[in-house]
Amino acid sequence: DTGVSQDPRHKITKRGQNVTFRCDPISEHNRLYWYRQTLGQGPEFLTYFQNEAQLEKSRLLSDRFSAERPKGSFSTLEIQRTEQGDSAMYLCASSLPRAGPNEQYFGPGTRLTVT
Amino acid sequence: QKEVEQDPGPLSVPEGAIVSLNCTYSNSAFQYFMWYRQYSRKGPELLMYTYSSGNKEDGRFTAQVDKSSKYISLFIRDSQPSDSATYLCATYGSSNTGKLIFGQGTTLQVKP
Numbered sequence: 001d002t003g004v005s006q007d008p009r010h011k012i013t014k015r016g017q018n019v020t021f022r023c024d025p026i027s028e029h030n031r032l033y034w035y036r037q038t039l040g041q042g043p044e045f046l047t048y049f050q051n052e053a054q055l056e057k058s059r060l061l062s063d064r065f066s067a068e069r070p071k072g073s074f075s076t077l078e079i080q081r082t083e084q085g086d087s088a089m090y091l092c093a094s095s096l097p098r099a100g101p102n103e104q105y106f107g108p109g110t111r112l113t114v115t
Numbered sequence: 116q117k118e119v120e121q122d123p124g125p126l127s128v129p130e131g132a133i134v135s136l137n138c139t140y141s142n143s144a145f146q147y148f149m150w151y152r153q154y155s156r157k158g159p160e161l162l163m164y165t166y167s168s169g170n171k172e173d174g175r176f177t178a179q180v181d182k183s184s185k186y187i188s189l190f191i192r193d194s195q196p197s198d199s200a201t202y203l204c205a206t207y208g209s210s211n212t213g214k215l216i217f218g219q220g221t222t223l224q225v226k227p
Contacts, residue, residue: 004158033214040123042203042217043159056212091158095213101147101166102213106158 004107006092012113013082020078021110025094032075034067035091043091082114118142121204121218130227134191138204138218148180150189151203159203194225
């Protein structure tokens with residue numbers, strides 16, 4: 001399968017616990033994005049990597065959130081001390097760097113439920 | 116005001132109908148516009164994109180941009196039950212990172 005993959009697909013955790021999600025982009029894509037989507041809303045941008053460098057972070061990304069992309073391959077998104085408001089679908093997308101349309105391809109998402 | 120506005124619906128049509136999905140945007144600097152389809156509990160799937168004003172056709176789908184009115188549309192001809200999904204319009208933000216700004220999504224149901 002050559003698409004974007006995410007793991008786990010579902011995560012249920014108790015408030016206050018830490019969780020970590022993984023994203024494997026399409027192999028030749030060096031741009032990687034994380035978005036968050038709540039029920040009935042479109043995805044909202046969280047952060048962006050070009051290769052291993054994290055170049056932009058949204059104000060939505062509080063201090064409890066951290067993302068990494070070691071060696072410019074897979075990426076992880078960690079949420080510390082989870083809150084009920086963190087319950088959402090976390091989506092990863094990747095794209096090639098080029099002039100023109102930035103066609104982003106999304107993974108299936110990780111659905112987080114904080115109880 | 117949100118940068119991209121989209122009527123959430125739901126929109127229900129009979130099979131074979133022509134569907135019109137619409138978005139408005141606020142920033143005249145936006146140039147690329149995407150349409151994504153998202154099935155329930157799945158990630159968004161890129162359908163097509165358009166640049167600046169004009170039309171683009173791909174099979175039963177036509178995307179249209181009117182920059183003068185900051186209005187983008189997706190038309191689906193001969194709609195099928197398999198088209199039942201949420202349709203998201205998106206455009207670029209003002210940064211150079213290419214981060215997408217999405218509308219709320221319109222839920223479409225095509226009844227057999």
